[in-house]
Amino acid sequence: MNTSIINRSEINYEWSQTLTKRSGQETKVRTAPLISNCGLTADWVTDMTDDLFPSLSNRASKPTRQAMQAALLNIANGVSERAVHGQPSGFLCELSNTSKKVPKRYRDHDYSSNTMGAVLSALEAEGFLECHKGYRTKGYSSGLSTLWLPTHSAKQFLSALNEMLVIEFFRQDTETLWLKSRNGGLLDYKDDMLTNDMRLLLRNTNDLRACVNWYYRPQGAASDVPGLHIGEALIPIGKRDLTFKRQFNETFNKGGRFYGNVQQLSKQERATITMNGEPTTELDIKSLHPRMLYNMKGIAAPFDCYDIDGYDRETMKTVGLIALNAKSELSAVRALANSLSTTHEYARRAIEAFRLKHQPIAEFLFSSSWSMLQYQDSELAKDILSEAADEGIPVIPVHDSFISSTSHAQKLSGIIHKQYEKRFGFLPVVEPTLRPVCQSSAA
Template sequence: MSKHFITRQHIFRLDSDVIILKNSEKYLKDYPDDDFTSKIRDECLTYNSYLYSKKIGLLRNKQVKNYLNEKNIDFKSKSYQRIFNGDFKHGGRFYGPWWLNVPSELRQFITINNNKTVEYDYSSLIIHQIYSEVGLNYFEENTYSDDPYLLRGVPDTERKINKAIIQIALNCSDLESLNAALLRQYKKGKLIGNKPRKKEIEKRLNIFKEMNPKIADYVYKQIALRFQFQDSEIARKIINRCYSYLIPVLSVHDSFIVEETNSNFIIDTMNNAIKDTGLTSIPLIK
């Protein structure tokens, strides 16, 4: 481009569609619009315009500054897209804004209009979704812990890796693909420490199945995208209700960030969204 004297002033950026459909190879897939896609596009565009008018940033403490010294954040990137996979009943989560790419431990420093924020999420949502699909309640079936990612005989400090193993196993077909996906998580820095060997991965997965025998068949069934559609629709309900009250909310899949003064409102909204979905196993909000 520089060879031909092309500069930024020669480039016009056309915003891409906010409703994205991908095929099984993750390439973009054309689709005809219908009432559903038109409705969710209008909602997404309206909410993006609303967020654009808000100042969303990070407190400049030592932890944040160290991160910004290594990573660039485009704080102007505040637009959501919904990305579906294969059809409009799989995937559909909200992606795009800069806060989705910030490490979870830094999200506590996000500010909205220079105000401190709080973040609440549905604890272990996909596990409760699966239990609900078979008409059961996790808390009645598994009395070991409120947290499905705490495994009997495994130190609680290993929760994060347990969670990764279980969630990936629900969206892959066998141990080999699970191990490969886990390795990618370590290479990207999303998991730290030493990656467990295959035997240890298999052992922990077997403990999970023994502790949750009535949903053990869901492992290696590649069902995560189907449940992602349900949680994306829960997020949509929450975003729409917050917008109707002109309360800015930042969705990070199944967690939601609002100004501190709106803590009670977001908890109430999240509870109502779950009730409307009709789950028989209700996740805790933390």
């Protein structure tokens, strides 16, 4: 059992726009990923379940209690995120009369979507939640999922508790190798040597990471809810937050990135991470995706692919991310304008500046290159994590950067240089600059 979990919120622009239109007032609302694999555990949780569902059969008792535990944890997380950011924060969950069938390997709880819907509706009736029903625009296959926001009554109730909030995970063993369909659904698959090898590496690196003590200092205001945010104190990073999975798309040669809750920490928070009491260093491969594209074509990349006259680096980084992910230039312009809160004309000029700067790789723009690029960077991460594990170095991967103790940083930098050059034929630019322990693998 843990007393904390990392589950951060982001501004939900679609719901913010919808609520602004409905209320006539500028509204910013945040949502965090729905927590479904764990929940709050305490006698009062059991009592609340019994009070709201007094006629449960023995068969329905366990899944309903789990759904209540998970719902209350999502409420507590929303209360905490609002305290940190000063904006309404909740979660998305459909009210559905049909349960989606999830392949057995992925199941991390015992309740159905119907049961969760019943629990959320009961908590809404009790004044703990405010429900904004989702909708689907005519002519579109997808729309907005139902938004649930914790109320002031929920905050008061949780703040009045004289005990720390304790979290219980519903399953001890969880699948770490995920395969998703084009529409985001979970796909089953037959295990073979490839999947077994990938899962073994995940287990080994997850176990190595769990063998040491990781702490970080959270940003933002302290929460009134016991056990969620503790001001300036360093708080432990739990084992589940350090457990990574690999997520592929449709086949095992698309996507494949490593995902873990600890990646939700901000860059400033990651800088406070300690490992067994020692400061850590985050080694970042500079402008990874454009660099990979240059190198895959046998061309040396610029030192910083996002250094473009007339624009700041963060803007160009966003331009590159969107232009490489988009299916068309028009969709890229729209996405960039929305991301930067700017005009379509400015977005168009910024994209053109990026294209002119990077003509050797311009063919990859507006071609949905993300799946190929993510697979390549995930395979690079796999090789780095594998060699680091062989050296006994615990590492937190953050896609294009790698975190470990400062005492391991020089050796880890050498591993990153070696594995990048082995895969792409060129040395990467890694920051902060350290003299690698490992020598170049190329002649």
